[in-house]
Amino acid sequence: MSVQYMPVLWNRNKIFYDAVLLIAVGLYLFVFIRVAPAFEDVSKPIDGAILRMRAFGSCAFLMLTIILCIGPLARLDRRFLPLLYNRRHFGVLTAGIAAVHANYVLGWYFNFSPTDKYAALLSSNTSYGQVLGFPFESLGIAALLILFVLAATSHDFWLSFLGAPIWKALHMSIYAAYAFVVLHVAFGALQGPADPIFTGVVAASVVLVCGLHFMTGRMEAARERGEETAKASLQENGWVVAGDLDDIDEDCAKVVTLNEDERVAIFKYDGKLSAITNACAHQNGPLGEGKVLWGCITCPWHGYQYNLADGRAPAPFTEKISTYRLKLIGSTVLLDPNALPPGTHVDPVEIGGAA
Amino acid sequence: MSWRQTKDAPFYVGYLNAVPKPLLVFLSIFAVCFAGGMGLAALALSSTQNDPGSGGFQWGNRFEQAGLLELRPYPVFRVPADGTTPARTYMLSGQGKRGVFGPAKANKETPVNLRGVPVNRGDLTMIQVGKVEATEDGPTGFQPSDPVPLGRWKLSGEICDGKCYAGAMRPGRGLAHKACADLCLTGGIPPVFVSTGPVDGRTFFLMADKNGNLLGDEIKDLLALYIEVEGDVERLDDLMVFKADLATARILK
Ligand code: HEM
Ligand code: FES
Numbered sequence: 091m092s093v094q095y096m097p098v099l100w101n102r103n104k105i106f107y108d109a110v111l112l113i114a115v116g117l118y119l120f121v122f123i124r125v126a127p128a129f130e131d132v133s134k135p136i137d138g139a140i141l142r143m144r145a146f147g148s149c150a151f152l153m154l155t156i157i158l159c160i161g162p163l164a165r166l167d168r169r170f171l172p173l174l175y176n177r178r179h180f181g182v183l184t185a186g187i188a189a190v191h192a193n194y195v196l197g198w199y200f201n202f203s204p205t206d207k208y209a210a211l212l213s214s215n216t217s218y219g220q221v222l223g224f225p226f227e228s229l230g231i232a233a234l235l236i237l238f239v240l241a242a243t244s245h246d247f248w249l250s251f252l253g254a255p256i257w258k259a260l261h262m263s264i265y266a267a268y269a270f271v272v273l274h275v276a277f278g279a280l281q282g283p284a285d286p287i288f289t290g291v292v293a294a295s296v297v298l299v300c301g302l303h304f305m306t307g308r309m310e311a312a313r314e315r316g317e318e319t320a321k322a323s324l325q326e327n328g329w330v331v332a333g334d335l336d337d338i339d340e341d342c343a344k345v346v347t348l349n350e351d352e353r354v355a356i357f358k359y360d361g362k363l364s365a366i367t368n369a370c371a372h373q374n375g376p377l378g379e380g381k382v383l384w385g386c387i388t389c390p391w392h393g394y395q396y397n398l399a400d401g402r403a404p405a406p407f408t409e410k411i412s413t414y415r416l417k418l419i420g421s422t423v424l425l426d427p428n429a430l431p432p433g434t435h436v437d438p439v440e441i442g443g444a445a
Numbered sequence: 446m447s448w449r450q451t452k453d454a455p456f457y458v459g460y461l462n463a464v465p466k467p468l469l470v471f472l473s474i475f476a477v478c479f480a481g482g483m484g485l486a487a488l489a490l491s492s493t494q495n496d497p498g499s500g501g502f503q504w505g506n507r508f509e510q511a512g513l514l515e516l517r518p519y520p521v522f523r524v525p526a527d528g529t530t531p532a533r534t535y536m537l538s539g540q541g542k543r544g545v546f547g548p549a550k551a552n553k554e555t556p557v558n559l560r561g562v563p564v565n566r567g568d569l570t571m572i573q574v575g576k577v578e579a580t581e582d583g584p585t586g587f588q589p590s591d592p593v594p595l596g597r598w599k600l601s602g603e604i605c606d607g608k609c610y611a612g613a614m615r616p617g618r619g620l621a622h623k624a625c626a627d628l629c630l631t632g633g634i635p636p637v638f639v640s641t642g643p644v645d646g647r648t649f650f651l652m653a654d655k656n657g658n659l660l661g662d663e664i665k666d667l668l669a670l671y672i673e674v675e676g677d678v679e680r681l682d683d684l685m686v687f688k689a690d691l692a693t694a695r696i697l698k
Contacts, residue, residue, distance in 0.1 A: 101461070101462055102462045103461075103462065103464060110476040110479065110480060113480050114479050114480040114483040114484075115483070117480055117483055117484045117487070118483040118484060118486065118487045119487070120487075121484050121487035121488050121491065122487035122488075122490065122491040123491075125487075125488065125491075126487060126488050126490075126491030126492040127491065127492070129488070129492035130491075130492050130493075130494065131496070132494070132496040132497065133496055133497075133498055133499035134497065134498070134499045134500070134501060134615060135497075135615070136494060136497045136615050136616060137497075137614055137615045140614070140615070140616075141491070144490075144491075144494075145487070145491065148486075148490055149483075149487075152483065152486060156479070168454055168455075169455070169467075169468060169471045169472075170475075171457060172457040172464075172468065172472055173472075173475070175457075198614075198625075199622070199624060199625035199628075200624070200625070200628065201541075202540075202541030202542050203541060203542035203543070203628050203629070203631075203632050204542070204543060204632055205628060205631065205632070210624075210628050211624075214624045214625075214627040214628040214631065215623050215624035215627050215665075216665070217623075217665065217666050219666075220666060222620070222670055222696060222698070223620060223623055223666065223668070223669060223670050225624065226620075227624060277620075278620060278621055279621055281620045282495070282619040282620055282621055283495045283619060285493070285494070285495060287489050287490060287493050288490055291486065291489075291490065339450065339451045339452035340452055341452060342450040342451055342452055343450055378450065379450050380450065380456070381450060381456045383456075383458065388456075388458060390456070390457075393458045
């Protein structure tokens with residue numbers, strides 16, 4: 091294993107994160123299976139295996155909902171950013187909980203029969219042509235397979251092995267998994283006897299996940315519109331007006347959008363300016379939303395760091411990102427929109443020393 | 446919500462222990478809401494589940510009687526009247542998702558002693574057969590009664606697998622249970638029609654096809670749905686048999 095995928099070591103925050111995660115999941119399962127049945131109003135309780143399969147299934151569904159909300163929440167309010175950190179553990183745990191759900195289903199509904207349980211799962215209901223009675227289990231299987239693949243490839247080893255674009259594309263299939271799960275319950279549990287609370291929870295989840303993504307989408311679009319002016323004002327042999335010096339806080343950056351998928355982060359520190367690509371080499375995290383710590387640009391997502399002048403991660407790490415040339419005229423910052431190869435050294439612009 | 450990072454915004458670095466104070470407060474509140482929210486959601490979802498009814502295995506009330514096995518068209522066990530108790534007909538199932546066609550065919554029309562565990566919901570009783578033995582001291586000269594026709598009926602309700610619905614699984618009905626019921630029927634467990642309206646005071650019917658024969662795959666797409674179907678109803682002692690004409694079946698919901 092090279093230093094490149096050296097895991098960020100355990101520390102208090104990660105332990106705290108995982109502890110909260112385990113407590114919340116443990117509490118959910120405990121209340122669902124042990125506490126709540128005492129408040130039920132039934133002639134005889136439902137079977138334990140069914141209770142547990144419902145507990146684990148709905149738990150995985152809620153966890154998946156929260157995972158999908160963390161991304162847009164962190165964009166809307168930076169204080170949610172720390173939740174992004176260990177989302178890997180969150181995801182792996184979700185896949186595990188969903189697998190327990192599936193295992194209860196197999197061990198109960200598809201067991202005790204002369205037919206092999208896996209064969210029974212795939213063959214016992216084949217009413218694919220109808221909405222009512224549709225074999226909704228198959229949608230759960232699809233979701234579970236995706237969750238497994240994502241959990242198995244969640245480690246940074248796979249990120250560096252597959253490369254960020256493929257890895258990212260692969261992990262976007264989490265949305266497909268969510269869609270499958272929503273359909274799984276829509277064709278399954280929700281078609282049963284009316285259960286307004288579960289219906290409400292599923293509806294709220296869909297509204298929340300879609301709503302938050304819609305809001306962040308609008309926000310990004312507005313940001314891009316603001317940048318149209320920068321694009322339109324190509325001046326001085328293709329230099330772009332990136333804004334005013336005072337727009338940038340010390341040790342922070344301003345992000346300039348050159349086009350759809352090219353953004354540049356201009357950092358101000360120690361009376362100097364440097365520009366690098368906004369996309370972190372780790373998972374394309376928004377570097378411009380990070381800060382300069384100990385002389386390095388620090389990514390807000392997982393804390394990868396880069397030297398300001400050349401976009402190289404400090405030794406022993408080896409990541410490199412693109413740099414850009416800057417010019418300062420008066421208090422106006424100009425940016426050369428042509429990216430330099432990753433790791434190219436560019437002398438920072440001295441703020442006092444400009445003409 | 447600025448796209449510009451600012452100096453005052455707290456900045457968290459995951460691999461450091463130090464977390465800016467305002468963030469710490471924010472994250473602690475979030476952690477409490479998250480865990481508490483999960484607990485409340487569990488309470489709300491779990492405590493309001495639909496009543497699965499009172500069906501169940503009657504482990505404490507084991508069944509052992511002498512009588513005759515018949516295929517009508519699924520295996521049933523006919524027990525003669527005894528003093529004040531009238532003659533009875535029980536539906537049968539094997540262990541797990543298995544029927545009892547084997548023993549029923551092997552011991553056709555000879556008196557047997559049948560041991561098992563009743564699974565019961567209201568007036569729906571199915572015996573999970575443990576042991577069938579030919580018996581000498583059985584009911585000699587017992588002639589089970591012929592079915593009494595009760596005419597043609599249009600019933601609405603659900604086709605369930607008789608064993609799970611009787612209480613082997615709670616709830617043993619509904620769409621979540623469709624695949625399981627399908628597997629039960631494939632294994633030879635008799636299908637039962639659970640009607641929303643009674644015929645002669647009874648709402649559970651052993652199902653047969655319109656000619657009184659075994660049902661096949663044509664039942665699968667109708668299973669576990671709320672349907673309406675016509676057919677002839679007849680009575681075998683205390684058991685109702687519904688000879689459903691599946692060509693008239695209509696999915697209501
Ligand atoms: C092999 C994969 C899966 C199978 C065979 C499966 C099967 C089932 C079955 C049979 C039910 C009905 C349970 C009942 O109400 O009695 C169910 C319900 C449910 N499943 Fe799955 N499932 C699978 C995967 C998943 C996954 C991956 C998730 C979520 C991440 C999930 C979430 C749920 C939820 C939320 C319910 C409703 C629980 C309730 O009734 O309250 N399932 N599933
Ligand atoms: S995206 Fe993970 S550290 Fe930047």
